[in-house]
Amino acid sequence: MDIIRPRTLSGFMELLPAKQIRFERMTQILRDTYGSYGFAPLDTPAIEDAQILLAKGGGETEKQIYRFQKGDSDLALRFDLTVPLAKYVALHCNELAFPFRRFQISKVYRGERAQRGRFREFYQADIDIIGDGKLDILNEAEIPAIIYKVFRGFGLSRFQIRVNNRKILNGFYAMLGLSERSGDIMRTVDKLDKIGPDKVRAILLEEGLTGEQADQILTFIAIRGTNAQVIEALEGYTGRNEIFDLGLEELKAVASNLSAFGVPEENFAIDLTIARGLDYYTGTVYETTLLDHPEIGSVCSGGRYDDLAGYYTEKKLPGVGISIGLTRLFYVLDEQGLLNPALPTAPADALVLPMGGEPGPAITLAESLRSCGLRVQLYGEQKKFKQKMAYANKLGVPFAVLLGEDEIAAGKCSVKNMVTGEQITVTPDEAAAHIKATLAAIDGPVILEN
């Protein structure tokens, strides 16, 4: 038979078990945390009608999307979880209770040029709250509070959720008589971090702004300080534009409620340079940066929008949502060596090794350890002792549980700690308790910051 060389496509993450187990731990934290805030799990198809996915159109999306025919159908793979959500809510709006809160942790597909750290298939972990006609500002604080909980759950503390409000920006540009051009200006201002204020000013002048307008913009986006200081500076602009004033009220509510949710000030910051590229955000916007890795940009972004599903329904569906690029985040954390090395990464807590004879007693022992809540692999191969231990080592299992004739006769088993080498002979119940206590002591977060 001809052999085809096995390979995995570039741009597609495929992990070995030890890393996959850590990745799963992160998705479990996401599911648990999102679930604890009353979000419903959602699982839309990966394939949709191409016409529906591309209702909005747009250059990059059209180019990157995986689109194909099957029979007469024009199909495509989802490139995000927001468009499928819009379709879902529009399709099922009579059956859903609003506000509708859903999370979805699923793979999306973008046929980008493959490069290091860029993926063509990657997980997004999204939460959104959708209102029917209206949606209270409280939700705009709850969303980043949940993200704070998730990141802390991962073990991260050196991160910052940066918050702004589009109404403040829109109101400010209206004050300058630049409403029509605010989109272009924000795109320019967005480059501030990369190219610096002088170059931003030069571009603004090229775009036809007066020197005074450019200076006012640069002064505005240079507002820095604690959240209280930034809010105080913004108060100086009030009374000149209603949208601005409304935006500031919203921002103050978000900042105050974030504190009530228990998010410390060091983990969220008002940042007037945040605008988000997408046109449809209308209120609070979020970006999240890892403080020690600003170069990777935002790892979790989103905001408030007024019209989720305008392409699919006349119904006004405002919402607020945020998305974690989970595959990329995991890739970066791993690259930076931040995966906690102390965590066991074997698929089992214990490997039961029968030392010969009929398998019955070993099966019974393994089942008994499982009933105590342990993950237990039963080793059934007829190999020499040395080979059995080599397997346990390669697997990285923290405990081997040996069962020979003597142990069986005594109703006991020998528990060997594969790290320390320590071995004790105890009853199955004692073994389970010992293993659980030892594992609990070394348990920790999946991410360990330096």
Added chain:
Amino acid sequence: MDIIRPRTLSGFMELLPAKQIRFERMTQILRDTYGSYGFAPLDTPAIEDAQILLAKGGGETEKQIYRFQKGDSDLALRFDLTVPLAKYVALHCNELAFPFRRFQISKVYRGERAQRGRFREFYQADIDIIGDGKLDILNEAEIPAIIYKVFRGFGLSRFQIRVNNRKILNGFYAMLGLSERSGDIMRTVDKLDKIGPDKVRAILLEEGLTGEQADQILTFIAIRGTNAQVIEALEGYTGRNEIFDLGLEELKAVASNLSAFGVPEENFAIDLTIARGLDYYTGTVYETTLLDHPEIGSVCSGGRYDDLAGYYTEKKLPGVGISIGLTRLFYVLDEQGLLNPALPTAPADALVLPMGGEPGPAITLAESLRSCGLRVQLYGEQKKFKQKMAYANKLGVPFAVLLGEDEIAAGKCSVKNMVTGEQITVTPDEAAAHIKATLAAIDGPVILEN
């Protein structure tokens, strides 16, 4: 703006939240049970190189596969989880510890004709154990024992895992001098349940068998009874063919070990008519039927194979595995009305309803209930009391927790049981304890048989 009518493609399951929550509960049981037996989670890409997926080729697969070009790449969506596993193991064999045990619960894609209860995108929930050159018979008992645990975990008891061994069949046909034709004969015999023994006999004669051969085959596959009785009948054939004798030894070991794993005889049966269509099974084979719904066929099938990845590597990789067609199983159980109606299906255990004023105290209360392990939604909309309660009802949340000025002043909250209407005013800790106790009392399996 032109509205595009939202729709979901036919053959793609998309659930409303109440059902999705039950589906997730089933996947969680699968993850937990598979994990408790020391299987590593695996997550291969949904897209693979088409050449790799189609290495084996074959009519139905080629027709059903979703295959498409992107740039110069010839791509396809996986149609099962076994081929990606074969690729994975061949690609990473130097990094894996053998036996390699993995589970994967992922969507696969088959562009079949859409019809009721048939899906083009569906979950498979697979476990496999792969050996390096050899693999002990013990694994062939463990696999169905795990499936037993999974099904019991779902709440099912009226199911039967039917077990056979290909060596017994191959050995038996060798005794009749029909080795070369055993594949065709097994395909005919496989129709026994559908067309009955007379028609099977007629087809066998048409295919050129002698009347005596046909009768021997019908006598053989008519062997029925308890597992002990079937084994006793099979003992009568021993001593005539080595393969047969080996197969019988394996079958006896599997039956005996299944008992040791705690699988009651009513849930597994030796069934000599089971052969499995696929050519590559070489030992134990499994099918699983719901006793009250034989019409839907096997909901979980698999077996022992000797050569997992022959298309991708010279390495001999025997294994044993089984696959649950989860989407179809869920669909059938739902259709039959077997989803336990007593289980709450809301995404939250409690809905915190602030009765006016600043949101701070309600946020604090919700966080406090969450820290006790509850899933809590905070309702932030400014609506009338009646509308708030209507929302709680539509959501199906078991408890509403009301927080008005009086409660805040007293450091308490009012907990309303949405089913009984009973309401108590207690501290947040008491509220959490009360809600948890009530929910624990109504908790049960996700499936409830009639």
